[in-house]
Amino acid sequence: MLKVSEYFDNYFARGKINKFTLAVFVYLLIVLLNIIDYVTEGKLIFTLFYVIIAIFVTRYLNIANAIVISVLASISTAYIDITILNEDLFSPYYYFNLLTRLIVYFIVIYLTHTVQKRESSLEEKIKIRTLDLEEEIRQRKFKESLLIESEEKYRNLLTNQPIALLRMNISTNKVDFANQEFLRQSGYDATEYDNLKDEDYINMIYPDDRERLFNFYKEWATSGFRENSNISYRIINRYGKILWLNTYLYVDRDKNGNPSFINQLCIDVSDQKLNEENLFKSKERYESFIKNSxxxxxxxxxxxxxxxxxxxxxxxxxxxxxxxxxxxxxxxxxxxxxxxxxxxxxxxxxxxxxxxxxxxxxxxxxxxxxxxxxxxxxxxxxxxxxxxxxxxxxxxxxxxxxxxxxxxxxxxxxxxxxxxSQDKIRILSWAVEQSPDAIVIMDTQFNIQYSNPKFSEISGYSNSEVINKKPFIMLLNESPKELREEIVNTLNSDNIWTGEYLNRTKDGENYWEFAIIAPIKNEKNQTTNYVYIKRNISERKRFEEELIESRLKAEDANKIKSEFIANMSHEIRTPMNGILGMIQLLEMTSLDEEQKDLIETVKYSSDLLLRIINDILDFSKLEFGNVKLSYEPFYLREFGKNLYGMFEIAAKNKNLAFEVIYNSDFNYQIKGDTYRLNQILINLIGNSIKFTNEGFIKLYILEKNKTAKKVSIEFIVVDTGIGIPSEKFEILFDSFTQLENTYTKKYTGTGLGLAIVKKLTDLMKGNISIKSEVGKGSEFCVKIDFEISQ
CATH class of the missing domain: 3.30.450.20 (PAS domain)
Structure with missing residues (x-):
């Protein structure tokens, strides 16, 4: 059936019969078949033929033609049926026969048309797909031809490009592809690569770069070749030429993601490296020149x-x-x-x-x-x-x-x-030329090479008479031979000679001169010259002689004065003791209040006069060095306790707080003159009480720098008295000096107390210092070193 259909399809496609002729033929065929059907009484068989004819009509004619033929055939065959059967034209049988035939034809036409539509759609799809496949095959063939052409082109490009390419099979460790540039760089033919051994590859790497390159490959392989990478290194090719290569590496992976090929792109940068090296050396030389200049x-x-x-x-x-x-x-x-x-x-x-x-x-x-x-x-x-x-x-x-x-x-x-330096030399030259001292420069043989104007003025010799003509030693006209030898020996020993001697001018006039002669050394510490500086000191000599004579006279007068004071003090102290004794006896008699006041006044004045006499005697002894220290062991705690007892009542009488403060238990004895130490501290504490109206007086006895044999002791007297101006510190310890101000004028005294303190402190090889502020108080510190009694 399919073959018959295909035959008719081809038949109509070739245009051998038109559809109108086919419609007339079909109509007549149906009528004929209907007569045959009636005569042969084979209605079922011929009805099947009607269906087949209807299918063909519907397939090869359009649906309108098929309906028209079906209607005509139904009417005709129905009419034949009623004619043969002698039925009325419009009888029920006629309409039933007609309707039955029409329903059968229409059902067949509908079904056939539906199938035809589906077949047509399928055929259309098949046709389109066939055309698509033909186009795809044509495109594929075209692309294959392009791909072959492209592969050939790129193979030629890769083979001949200036970048070396090497493709290594990881599993076989064999070269899969190497282009001409790689073969040029290495010096090997493509056929030789597969025969290279591991040591050949190793020897190809420059020795200094091997370890670095191997470590690089090892790290890259350990990472699973995950990242594209690159490295620069040197190779030694087959002909011994050293090349610098910048190598870029990446891997191809199989369908499972495992590395299968290593691809290397090697760029020969030898010329670039050489240029960089030359540029670096040039830059290095340039920078070195600038830096080290x-x-x-x-x-x-x-x-x-x-x-x-x-x-x-x-x-x-x-x-x-x-x-x-x-x-x-x-x-x-x-x-x-x-x-x-x-x-x-x-x-x-x-x-x-x-x-x-x-x-x-x-x-x-x-x-x-x-x-x-x-x-x-x-x-x-x-x-x-x-x-x-x-x-x-x-x-x-x-x-x-x-x-x-x-x-x-x-x-x-x-x-x-x-x-x-030039300015200094110029100024120095001016200073030398205008110096009030004679300045002479000599060579190592004592020949004069320079002299300033003052030299000519003092000696009477002009420059032309001495420079390079007269040795310096010949100018010491009146000096003894021993002095000349001393000067020469001192200078030859590279030492400085200083001294005074009698000399004579060119005109024969004697004069005293003070001279300094010193070697001049160069940068190698070698003596190259001597400088001779001298000054006419004749006037100074005469003044010194007069001064010595005056000092001797003053010393004699001072000695007479001191002896007189000492004698007078001694003569005065003897009757004063008698007066004090008589006053004490008078106090023991019956006296009225007025007489007691008079006796008290006489007693106070006598005590004050006696203290003044004692101060004068002590100062005279200190001034002439007649005071000798007596060293005896004593305890500082006991010493301080005695001092406290001496001044406790005096301080209370003025409503002053008085205390002695220690920084040590002082459980050892020291050797010293307690009488003179007492004298120092009595003067200082007495002055503090005298010049303090309110507040306190403190005595600090402090241990400092103690060793096994010696100890340094600081005695510090602090008060809140009137204070001392700082500009008066310098004269504070002068003899017969009292500070002049409105407050101190109210107090009596010889002005010898602090002078005695200073001299006694010096005698004990100690030192005394002061801190004071007017209106706030004073602080006296006496520091003395003592020997520890063993």
Missing amino acids: NEGIYRIEFDDPIDISLPKEEIIKQFFFTGYIAECNNIFAKTYGFKLADEIVGIQVSRLMGDSLNDENYKTLNNFIENNYIASNEITEEYDKNWRKIYISNNSAGVIKDGKLLRVWGIQQNITELRE
Whole structure:
């Protein structure tokens, strides 16, 4: 059936029969079949034929034609049936026969048309898919041809490109692909690679890079070749040539994600490395030259290149205000007070030149321009970061291109010290020339090489008479031979000779001179010259003789005075003791109140006079050195207790607090003169009580610096008295001195107390110091070293 259908399809497709002819033929065939069916009484069989015909009609005619033919055939066959059966045209049988036939035809047509539609849709899809497959096959063939062409093109490209490519099979450790550049780099043919051994690959790596490269591969392999990577190293190819390679590596993985191939892209960077090395060496030499130079090296750039066709004044302004330090070495930076070059880079030229385009700076820049932008040993005044003036010797040259000043390179030397030294030498020269002392420079043979004007004035010899003509030793005309030998021996021993001697001028006049003769040494500590400085001291000699004579006379007068005072004090003290004795006897008699007051006044005045006499006697003894210390062992605690007992009542009478404070238990004895130590502290404590109206007096006895044999003791007397002005400290310990102020004038005294304290302290090899503030009080500290009694 399918073949019949395909035949008709092809038949109609070739256009051998049209559809109208087919419709007439089908109609007549149905009528004929209907007659045959009736005659043969084979209704069922021929009904099947009707269905088949209806299917063909529906398939090969459109649905409208099929319906028309079906209706006509139904009417015709129905009519034939009723004619043969002699039925009425419009009888029920006719309508039933007609309706039955129509229903059968329409059902067949509907079903056939539905199937036809589905077949048509399927056929259309098959046709479209067939066309798609044909197009896909055509595209695939086209792409395959392009792919083959592309693969060939890229294979040629990879084979001949200047980047070396190597593809290694990880599982077999064999070369899968290597291009011509890789073969050129290594020096091996493609066929030779598979025969290379591990040691051949190792030997191909430059020895210094092997360990680094092996560690790199090991780390990369350990990571599972997860990241693309790269490394630079050297190889030694087959011909012994060393190549630098920048190698980039990545892996291809199989469908399971396991590494299968290692791809290497190796770029020969030997020339680049050589250039870098040469550039590095050049830069290193350049930086080394700048860094290690003993002179300051610098480069000045400008905000914008300066057009040298501009007026000179404009060029100078732009140079001064837009120029800045772009590069320099540390020596240059240190010249301006900076430690490192980085600290000065970027600083304006104007700042270094004092921020002022003054006449001096204008002249410097003008000379640079006038000399075709070259400066040779140009001396400039500039300023460091602390605004200290410095002097610079400059050598510089401008870089000019296309009529514009681009930059300035320069080498400079800080000559500040040289200029200052020159100034010092000049000042020293003036000082020597104008010195009030005669100054002579001699060589090591004592030949005079220089003398100043004062020498000629003192000696009477002119420069022309002595320089390089007369040895110094011949000028010591009146000096004994022994003195000359002493001077020469001292100088030959590289020592300084100082002394006085009698000399004679050229005119024969004698005079005394004081001289200092010293060696002059060079940087190697070698004596190259001697300097001889002398002064005419004849006047001073005469004055000294007069002074000695006056001092002797004064000493004799002072001795007579002291002896008189001592004798008088002794003579006065004898009757005073008698007076005091008689006063004590009078006090024992019956006296009225007035008589008691008179006796008390006489007793107080007599005690005061006796104390004054004792002070004078003690001071006289100290002044003449007649006081001898008596060292005996004693305990400081006991000593302090006695002092407290002496002043306790006096302090209470003035409502003053008095205490003795220790910083140690002092359970050991020291050796000292307790009488003289008492005398020191009695004077100090007595003065504190005398000049303190309220507050306290404290005596500190402090142990300091104790050793096994010695101990230092500080006796500190502190009060809240009237205080002492600081400007009076210097005269405080002078003899017969009392401070003059409105308060101290109310108190009597000889002014010898503190003088005696100072002399006794000195006698004990101690020292005394004072701290005081007017209106707040005073603090006296006596420090004495004692021997510990064993």
